[in-house]
Amino acid sequence: MKIFKKIFVVLEPQQQEQPALERAGYLAKATDASLHLFVCAYDTAIGIATFISGTHRKNIIRTVVDGNQVMVDRLAAPLREDGIEITTEVVWDRRPSEAIVNALNRTECDLLMKLTSVHSRVPEVMFNHVDWNILRYAHCPVLLVKSGQWDAIGQVLAAVNAAPGDTVHEDLNTLILETAQNLARGLDFEMHLVSAYPAPPVFVPIASGANHPINYRRKMLQMVQRNIGKLADTYQVTDNHIHLVEGPVDWVIPKISREIVAEFVVLGSVARQGVGGITLGNTAEHILDKLNCDVMVVKITEQPDP
Numbered sequence: 001m002k003i004f005k006k007i008f009v010v011l012e013p014q015q016q017e018q019p020a021l022e023r024a025g026y027l028a029k030a031t032d033a034s035l036h037l038f039v040c041a042y043d044t045a046i047g048i049a050t051f052i053s054g055t056h057r058k059n060i061i062r063t064v065v066d067g068n069q070v071m072v073d074r075l076a077a078p079l080r081e082d083g084i085e086i087t088t089e090v091v092w093d094r095r096p097s098e099a100i101v102n103a104l105n106r107t108e109c110d111l112l113m114k115l116t117s118v119h120s121r122v123p124e125v126m127f128n129h130v131d132w133n134i135l136r137y138a139h140c141p142v143l144l145v146k147s148g149q150w151d152a153i154g155q156v157l158a159a160v161n162a163a164p165g166d167t168v169h170e171d172l173n174t175l176i177l178e179t180a181q182n183l184a185r186g187l188d189f190e191m192h193l194v195s196a197y198p199a200p201p202v203f204v205p206i207a208s209g210a211n212h213p214i215n216y217r218r219k220m221l222q223m224v225q226r227n228i229g230k231l232a233d234t235y236q237v238t239d240n241h242i243h244l245v246e247g248p249v250d251w252v253i254p255k256i257s258r259e260i261v262a263e264f265v266v267l268g269s270v271a272r273q274g275v276g277g278i279t280l281g282n283t284a285e286h287i288l289d290k291l292n293c294d295v296m297v298v299k300i301t302e303q304p305d306p
Helices: 019-031 054-081 096-107 129-137 167-187 213-234 249-259 282-288
Strands: 006-010 034-040 086-091 111-115 142-145 155-159 190-197 242-246 264-272 294-302
Touching: 006 019, 006 096, 019 034, 019 054, 019 111, 019 142, 019 167, 034 054, 034 096, 054 086, 086 096, 096 111, 096 129, 111 129, 129 142, 155 167, 155 249, 167 190, 167 213, 167 264, 167 294, 190 213, 190 249, 213 242, 242 249, 249 264, 249 282
Parallel strands: 006 034, 006 111, 034 086, 111 142, 155 190, 155 264, 190 242, 264 294
Antiparallel strands: 142 294
């Protein structure tokens, strides 16, 4: 099943363990995708050493680049033997996020995969400056990987908006669910659907009748069940895989992902363009910091008002 044609894999310079490549190899075999392996081999210790002469500096940089190329070729060899088509690229650039995005645009890949770090004292994934820039500027879905293995029968969690309110967010729901469904089928994983909905307002005086908090909560749940039920029917999500929880989105989604031990969560974000440049939605940024599993982010770009 061909979900992605070509996967862009960011490798860590001079590291033996490459979890992003392990995931990418697994995904490529399951979905018949090719891989482009990329390394930004910049070394700050060399880059800032202005006392090194020009020719000597070039030779050192060439040695570092060549050494990383040897590593990439060694990592690619067993995957090529498995029949996966692979191209490689090693660059020297002091702006890794810019180098990654530029290379991504050149290679016409339709998925980017990269390792992200996990803080030693807490289970949450800690996204660094490069991760955030990639999420903001990559034109394709991004799958950020942490260490560990996917289970043979894994769980894909699709996080959707139960009351999108406009066509942009309706389209984003569709993109999230189509992506999650295709991945679940391609990887033979189980698909789950999660949506958070708000509690009754606290500071608004509510007396009785339809506006009473109990009635508000019941009617809200009915609306959410109705909307999510339609999506679940369309994308064939079974009842026991639907998770509707009252509470903040950035609490509900991490909670459910931990409960079902999700291999990864598929999130959506509306990228907004304007004076400040492209940014992810605030909700997506808050959720990303609290998840302890792999995260795939798909985006729809909302054009600014004229």
